[in-house]
Amino acid sequence: xxxxxxxxxxxxxxxxxxxxxxxxxxxxxxxxxxxxxxxxxxxxxxxxxxxxxxxxxxxxxxxxxxxxxxxxxxxxxxxxxxxxxxxxxxxxxxxxxxxxxxxxxxxxxxxxxxxxxxxxxxxxxxxxxxxxxxxxxxxxxxxxxxxxxxxxxxxxxxxxxxxxxxxxxxxxxxxxxxxxxxxxxxxxxxxxxxxxxxxxxxxxxxxxxxxxxxxxxxx
Amino acid sequence: xxxxxxxxxxxxxxxxxxxxxxxxxxxxxxxxxxxxxxxxxxxxxxxxxxxxxxxxxxxxxxxxxxxxxxxxxxxxxxxxxxxxxxxxxxxxxxxxxxxxxxxxxxxxxxxxxxxxxxxxxxxxxxxxxxxxxxxxxxxxxxxxxxxxxxxxxxxxxxxxxxxxxxxxxxxxxxxxxxxxxxxxxxxxxxxxxxxxxxxxxxxxxxxxxxxxxxxxxxx
DNA sequence: CTTGCTACTCACCGGCTGGTGACAGATTGG
DNA sequence: CCAATCTGTCACCAGCCGGTGAGTAGCAAG
Numbered sequence: 001x002x003x004x005x006x007x008x009x010x011x012x013x014x015x016x017x018x019x020x021x022x023x024x025x026x027x028x029x030x031x032x033x034x035x036x037x038x039x040x041x042x043x044x045x046x047x048x049x050x051x052x053x054x055x056x057x058x059x060x061x062x063x064x065x066x067x068x069x070x071x072x073x074x075x076x077x078x079x080x081x082x083x084x085x086x087x088x089x090x091x092x093x094x095x096x097x098x099x100x101x102x103x104x105x106x107x108x109x110x111x112x113x114x115x116x117x118x119x120x121x122x123x124x125x126x127x128x129x130x131x132x133x134x135x136x137x138x139x140x141x142x143x144x145x146x147x148x149x150x151x152x153x154x155x156x157x158x159x160x161x162x163x164x165x166x167x168x169x170x171x172x173x174x175x176x177x178x179x180x181x182x183x184x185x186x187x188x189x190x191x192x193x194x195x196x197x198x199x200x201x202x203x204x205x206x207x208x209x210x211x212x213x214x215x216x217x218x219x
Numbered sequence: 220x221x222x223x224x225x226x227x228x229x230x231x232x233x234x235x236x237x238x239x240x241x242x243x244x245x246x247x248x249x250x251x252x253x254x255x256x257x258x259x260x261x262x263x264x265x266x267x268x269x270x271x272x273x274x275x276x277x278x279x280x281x282x283x284x285x286x287x288x289x290x291x292x293x294x295x296x297x298x299x300x301x302x303x304x305x306x307x308x309x310x311x312x313x314x315x316x317x318x319x320x321x322x323x324x325x326x327x328x329x330x331x332x333x334x335x336x337x338x339x340x341x342x343x344x345x346x347x348x349x350x351x352x353x354x355x356x357x358x359x360x361x362x363x364x365x366x367x368x369x370x371x372x373x374x375x376x377x378x379x380x381x382x383x384x385x386x387x388x389x390x391x392x393x394x395x396x397x398x399x400x401x402x403x404x405x406x407x408x409x410x411x412x413x414x415x416x417x418x419x420x421x422x423x424x425x426x427x428x429x430x431x432x433x434x435x436x437x438x
Numbered sequence: 439c440t441t442g443c444t445a446c447t448c449a450c451c452g453g454c455t456g457g458t459g460a461c462a463g464a465t466t467g468g
Numbered sequence: 469c470c471a472a473t474c475t476g477t478c479a480c481c482a483g484c485c486g487g488t489g490a491g492t493a494g495c496a497a498g
Contacts, residue, residue, distance in 0.1 A: 023465085023474080025474080028476085044351060045351070046265075046351070046352065049455070050456060050457080051454075051455065051456075060476065060477055060478075061456085061457085062458085063475080065457080065458090066476095070456090070457090128347075128351040129351070131347050131351075131403040131404060131406075132263065132264070132347040132348070132350075132351045134407040134408070139407075139408060146410070146411075146412055147413075149413075150413040167424055167427065169413055169414050170414050170424050170425055170428035171428045171432060172412065173413065173414035173425075174397040174398075174401060174425075176412050177396070177397045177398075177399075177400035177401045177404065177411060178393040178396045178397035178400065179396075180396075181350065181396035181397065181400035182393060182396045184350040185350060187350075188352070188353040189349075189362075192392045192396060193365055193368060193369065193391065193392040193395050194365060194366075194369040194392065195388050195389050205386055206389055206392075206393075208386065208389070209386050209389035209393055210393060212390060213390060213393055213394075213432060213435065215435075216436040217431055217432050217435040242444080242446075242493085242494060247446085268484095268485070268486075269485080269486060270484075270485065270486075278446075278447090279448075280486085280487085281447075281487090281488085282445080282447095284487080284488085285445090285446095290486090
């Protein structure tokens, strides 16, 4: 059966595209990493594998093993950026607004986080991955992200004193959970629990509801 | 290995395991369906496939094609139960409590939903599936579940008038999103955004925070 | 018994997966 | 100059996947 396995070679069928494939490890590493990110963002973690990444990067999968030690190392390399996600995506200053109270701050942070997540497909996929897979690599991703988020909240809080008698950690966990799930639902189905989330107007309504919730707990 | 072509029939060699494999279509259909549910609940949607289900049901995959028309039909059969999930899992009566206001009702419903989701691994997997996959079958599952949830809220609301000036659909979407994501996070990692969710005491704190949020918007 | 239907099993296919060992070409050092 | 090393390519493996065609066991009616 495998005897008649005439291997058809296809030698660079595009002569017009010189594909100046220079021998450069750093470049290749970067190509692999960005291909992995792009793939994860566009296709999700379902079809995320060695072969797919190698195909996307236009190189042999062997190089992924050599340079990253396999998929796990590659995921870890992706996760390294996670720590600085909030910092890169969300302005650290308060936009010139006067955030006098904890409620002011949390309202603003919640809206910033919602917008940032909405604009970042890769991060959405990772969040979805976190609640769908309890493998070691994903758990590490999750922890890094969680820590970064909590640290961001802490940093932004500054010297503001949270309201007395409220378990802010628990309440904030609910608030940011709500944002994450809502954005994820919208990304796959343009709606969430009967709430349409397609047009800018829809999102405007969502933002108003979010503000109302935050103001409800934090005044 | 294949040379010894003597197909060793093992006609119930295990007297302890009766394996009463009667020829009964209805039984087999049920076995397939429950195997699929069990598999989905325990392993998640990642390794959910024809071969795995057939293996779990102890029958040939061909029967899945015949009886359900493939995996899609099987998933649809699973989804059929979804419409009655809230009805089966959550008591329709108000537990003898006096729910005088919309806030009373929503607080109770939120807590009921949280407990029900926490107790149902299959439902958790399906929710995770919904935010990770936009295939047609999953979209159908999602719509059925969403409709059931909204209908349940509507039914439970009864003649209670929601507060004026509040977009209850949007607010409720956030509240139930929060519950879903929190429970999902807890199921894979025993925590969510820095909030530990392992011991009953942890969940007690989460419940208090949830009540506070609901009361904050709905009074 | 034979015929015919139903419930069920099996063998096989192409295709893709993760993973490995061997090899070719370029670069560098002695 | 040759030799070692680095970068990249390829062929090949076992294993699982979804899917299908063909065949087998049991049962009931004629």
